[in-house]
Amino acid sequence: MSSDNPKRKLFSHFAALARVLGNEHRLELLELLAQGAQPVEVLTARTGISFANVSQHLQQLRKAGLVTGGRRGKNIVYRLQDGPVVEAVSALRALAEHNMAEVRDVVARYFDEIDSLEPVGAGELLSRLESDSVTLLDVRPADEFRSGHIPQARNITLAALEGRISELPEGREIIAYCRGPYCVLSFQAVEALRARGFAVRRFKEGFPEWKAAGYPVETA
Amino acid sequence: MSSDNPKRKLFSHFAALARVLGNEHRLELLELLAQGAQPVEVLTARTGISFANVSQHLQQLRKAGLVTGGRRGKNIVYRLQDGPVVEAVSALRALAEHNMAEVRDVVARYFDEIDSLEPVGAGELLSRLESDSVTLLDVRPADEFRSGHIPQARNITLAALEGRISELPEGREIIAYCRGPYCVLSFQAVEALRARGFAVRRFKEGFPEWKAAGYPVETA
């Protein structure tokens, strides 16, 4: 009834946007791009999705205005478009965690089991950094670290962690972070470091959420 | 790579949830349910979608944990499940408005044209209500008003507005609101009242957003 033509049109656009978010590969691509711009090649390698398929997904993301692609040398580099992309995905995640029984199950069974300690929120992390009372560990790949990270963070890839463990000061709490709240890297880092007797907690979110919330970011 | 089994599983759930949001009819049903619980019958009438189809969409929403359905007398009444449903849809809308060119077009062409005045935000509305310096008009159907509205609001349906226009005090600003930011009812009310010389503005959002933000709500 009431033949709301323009509202209907808007809702259909909103739905189309939700469908763009409604694919696990595209969500993963968005997560990667939220760490920093990347050429298609790297996205292919890092996700394990086939080349042409990544390209097609990127195209859908671009058509929806979520990413932009530009040529840099031989590669076409995609980056997140300005706008509340991270926020929208976070809202989706929050809804899923709250309302979907299966999601609560996976989180409880898998993640809470590895790390039962309460993770550190952004506000607390910031004040701990300001008082210099904590060592912050970024376990993402080096290029993602380079294109943006939380100030004072040290970048030690998970693969390199075993070998460089002596670089970490003892007797000081370590906080580890990663791409997002369920990035497995930081969970594994926490597990590995705890086994060596370090006091480690995870940052509750990841770099993109930190940045989207307006906290300071360092590039180098 | 990195075979993130549990993260992949979560992402696939997030994507599934996004797909549930990725249908205009379901978005519309959610908007209606955000006004208050309704039996399938009313949802059918109010959306114009066929009966069986509404039922199937509701089932998908229920399976995703976004709504619950319970029998009340002869009817089965659906209501929004607890959780950040309104917030997620709002985030989706914000993203669409910011990043999708087509959405910006529709908004500019259609909505901004009818009402070029800056709408009133929630904070301002609250303080205007507290100082009793404004008449608040709820143009939704009576049953939606009854199951929850902004305090001090008067309910005059759009259809009844012409006939009851004398009830509105003159020389006092009117603020109209509705189901959500793009609910056409409030735009039409604004248009009709302005034609009669009233000073009218719209509330920027709708009742569900007001409620979800934690502002006071009246039921009667």
Place this chain on the structure above:
DNA sequence: AGTACATTCAATAATTCTCTTGAATGATCC
């Protein structure tokens, strides 16, 4: 108990989405 009513279920056709394959484009490098 039986009828009426609101809703769901089941089956189907039409449409859309996804991935794969192989060819096409377009920039770089020698």
Place this chain on the structure above:
DNA sequence: GGATCATTCAAGAGAATTATTGAATGTACT
């Protein structure tokens, strides 16, 4: 200028999604 490389395009098979129809369920009313 030709070879090479990264990416996109185009086509097609397979799967999922959607709306419609008509039957099935289960509660309420008399």
